[in-house]
Amino acid sequence: MRSLFLALTLLLSCTTAWSQTLAREQVLHKGNGPEPEALDPHRAEGVNTSNILRDLFEGLTSEAPDGHLIPGVAQSWELSEDGKTYTFHLRENARWSNGDALTASDFVYSLQRSADPATASNYSSILEPIENAAEVTTGKLPPSRLAVFAPDAHTLVIRLRAVTPYFLGLLNHASTYPVHRPSIEKYGARAFRAENIVGNGAYKATEWVVQSHVLLSRNRQYWDDAHTTIERVYYHATEDLSSEFKRYRAGEIDWTESVPVTQVRWIRKNIPQEFRVSPYLGVYYYGLNLTQPPFKNNPKLRRALSLAIDREVIVKKVIGTGELPAYSWVPPIPGYKQQTAEWGAWPREKRLAEARRLYAEAGYSAANPVEVEIRYNTSEDHKKIALVIAAMWKQYLGVKTRLVNQEFKVFLRDRTQKKITQAFRSGWIGDFNDPYTFSELLYSKNGRNDMGYVNVNYDSLLEQAATEIDATRRMQYLEQAEHLMLEDQPMIPLYFYVNKRLAKPYVVGWQGNIMDHHYTKNMKVLAH
Known part of the structure; x- marks a missing residue:
């Protein structure tokens, strides 16, 4: 117990010292598990891909570092007395990464696309609390019958088939993210290649090197860009945990996707302050x-x-x-x-x-x-x-x-x-x-x-x-x-x-949470 107390004290004192100065280069290298299967939020499946998508896109709701629900693109909302109709008020300064205004119609289009069987989403069931969603996803009704409406550019109405206590929590899932309709109409499936992606998150795609990394850069059009610090984040494909661990020790990555079981004893003995379990x-x-x-x-x-x-x-x-x-x-x-x-x-x-x-x-x-x-x-x-x-x-x-x-x-x-x-x-x-x-x-x-x-x-x-x-x-x-x-x-x-992961002590602004969702926009790299 005493050794644990000393380790925590050391970590706290180091963090306090480092917190006075930011690193000159705000670049973060994350180990991210297997190669992402797609960067289309309506067709993605893996946890590793979702990690990237949370930086590229933003839903109506979002999450704080501790995991609790906070407003996203929707700055506020009301729920009807019967508990079945949500009215969302979108931020007037919400923009796509190319500068286009983000409107309620974009969400109508995107939710209909996500429910459309032609999109072939394996997560369309996420939308089933919405009225008519089950019929749309099974092809019994056209996507236009999904109960989502845009009375004006900054108001979105979603009608549910029944009271759904967890509905707001669904709205930060990738299957509910907005996608840029003009890009899809122009490029089709190629709209989600790194060079073509138009998102609305705190970052935009810069480069995707298969079996190596996905590089994201700060999106200056993001509505809350003033509170973003990290300029670039690399998501490294790291299927082999032993190789990822070696790269972490060599200083090539700052944050691991996980840790190899065979190294846990060594980690606990030698770098316990960098081992995070929650x-x-x-x-x-x-x-x-x-x-x-x-x-x-x-x-x-x-x-x-x-x-x-x-x-x-x-x-x-x-x-x-x-x-x-x-x-x-x-x-x-x-x-x-x-x-x-x-x-x-x-x-x-x-x-x-x-x-x-x-x-x-x-x-x-x-x-x-x-x-x-x-x-x-x-x-x-x-x-x-x-x-x-x-x-x-x-x-x-x-x-x-x-x-x-x-x-x-x-x-x-x-x-x-x-x-x-x-x-x-x-x-x-x-x-x-x-x-x-x-x-x-x-x-x-x-x-x-x-x-x-x-x-x-x-x-x-x-x-x-x-x-x-x-x-x-x-x-x-x-x-x-x-x-x-x-x-x-x-x-x-x-x-x-x-x-369970390793994270360098100079990477701050994140917390362990039960969903293991960590947004790069909340993080900072301290001088080290």
């Missing part, structure tokens, strides 16, 4: 393709494999940075009762006995083992976890496992198209601080339901929750849905995330 609204899991054998129509096999995994070993010995073992799907969220699997409290031997029983009832044995393929995107930690799980399945059940590593874009494509025929590594990070952001992933019509999970009762419970006005009853519907889904076991939750 809670995170996310779950790491193994998806199971329910559309093909061996998992199709075989819940006993799925449950047996889940029971055989020792999550305590994974979080304490394989990772060891404070993650929590997951025996439920939804992370701890205020007001929601996690539906923890009953066997989560069983002794290890009882779990293994049940796993072997279910495995045998599913038709497998030592003489007739199931063969399972695990796919994961390039990462030392994903590989390490896959090896441990494969060893557990082999030791306790006799499962034959094959590991397949894929580049991130290919991995995402194959998951979405159900080309990954068996098990695959995945993680889900909440888009807003509400259990529905996890529940809806397993909705049968959700574009990100890569497991192919279909249960009409589950869908019905989510549909009831989506229109329920009473907050307590709404949570009960979601709790029932999670309980039902865990009985079906379409995926295997493994652990709940924490944020």
Whole structure:
């Protein structure tokens, strides 16, 4: 405890000293995980891409450094008495990065585009609280029927199908960002190349070198540019955590996407003041393709494999940075009762006995083992976890496992198209601080339901929750849905995330927050 106190005191004193002087060059280098799949906010998917998009674009709402909701392009708003109509008042000085005025009509066009099936957004479900959105995203109604209206240039009205307590939190998700219509009409899909992107965020795209970096430069047209300090930010593609760690130590990057598990002990001993850990609204899991054998129509096999995994070993010995073992799907969220699997409290031997029983009832044995393929995107930690799980399945059940590593874009494509025929590594990070952001992933019509999970009762419970006005009853519907889904076991939750990264002490202005959203406009680089 004393050594921790001294480290914190040292960090505070250094920060206080550095805070007196800004670095002459305000340039920030961020490690950012895999190569971004697209810079079109309505088609992007990965967390790494969203990090960039939050600098390039701004929604109606935004977030403070601690993660709480603040006004974005909308400087204020009102909610009708029935709780179903929002009226947003846009900032009159909001501009696109090319100097064009940003108007309410831009949001009408953009929200309609995001909901349009032709855009092929896997996140169009984010818009479903809006009246007619479900019908638009499924092609039953044209995009023009989406209930968004622009009475004048600076007023936007959005009508909801039901009271949605978390709606304002949805409006800083990339799928709701405005896009520049003239650029799309001129360039088509090329409108989101670095040289053509017109955004409305604090930064604009300057350069995109594939498998190297995306460079953003300060957008002088941004409405709050006077409070922006950093001039340029590099988002470095860093799929290999060991290489990222080496680059951090060499001073090539100031901020890592994560840290390699193998280096945590060294980091804690040598640079503890640069190691930042905080809670995170996310779950790491193994998806199971329910559309093909061996998992199709075989819940006993799925449950047996889940029971055989020792999550305590994974979080304490394989990772060891404070993650929590997951025996439920939804992370701890205020007001929601996690539906923890009953066997989560069983002794290890009882779990293994049940796993072997279910495995045998599913038709497998030592003489007739199931063969399972695990796919994961390039990462030392994903590989390490896959090896441990494969060893557990082999030791306790006799499962034959094959590991397949894929580049991130290919991995995402194959998951979405159900080309990954068996098990695959995945993680889900909440888009807003509400259990529905996890529940809806397993909705049968959700574009990100890569497991192919279909249960009409589950869908019905989510549909009831989506229109329920009473907050307590709404949570009960979601709790029932999670309980039902865990009985079906379409995926295997493994652990709940924490944020963990290295950040140079001279990078200030940011805080750990449960969403792990960090806007470069809030940061500064101190002299060092």
